[in-house]
Amino acid sequence: MRQRRFDRRELAAIYAGGVVGALGRVGLAEALPHGVGAWPWATFAVNMVGAALLGWFVTRLGERLPPSTYRRPFLATGICGALTTFSTLQLELFKMLEAGYVPLAVGYAAATIACGFACVHVGTVATRRARVLR
């Protein structure tokens, strides 16, 4: 028997989270524009926050709370996936390199990866240490 591949309510949860994350990221980017030789604070901020939140949510939903069908699609795939961006980071690096800001590009790439990884780690261990409240 062929099952429907995707659960409509799961997709709706992802959609809702996507709206929230997209508005958050684009909103901050519009509020904090930057030149090609400047640190992309808006992208950096949403990527770090999103990474920490994803570590928190996925660990909490996977290891702490009873399974729920729609929390993870909404919070993780939806909000965190939409709040953070890989493509914008790459375009920013490309523009920096194209304009000759090589040390900035190297620093931005290194800091994004190192801090992003650390944010996932902190979010992960924080939920493991926290007690389940319900």
Next chain:
Amino acid sequence: MTAAAWVAVGALGGVMAIARFVVDTTVATRLGAGRLGEDFPIGTLVVNLSGAVLLGVLAGAALSGSVYTIVAGGGVGTYTTFSTWMLESHRAGEDGEARVLWANIALSLVAGLAAVALGHWLGGAL
């Protein structure tokens, strides 16, 4: 940006979040094996690289203003994901798969840069 433009950002963002999920799960299901093993997060890599090319095209074509913000920011920016890239790398490390961790980080970074450069060149040629 007008209110309508912001609505478009959100609406397109929702759609692209679903697109990311569909591409990721479809690719992971079909390509979930390879030299780096079934645990390599190939779905996210495909999403991120395809998004990088797309964004490069939009930037190279010198799209600007609200249209650029909606399509590039609301659309492609939502499609690709940094958090999932980091989470999957982190989990590979926790699972003792250092090769997958480092390959995922290095490959995504280098191929991602190449992808956006390729897209930018294509966009400029349009």
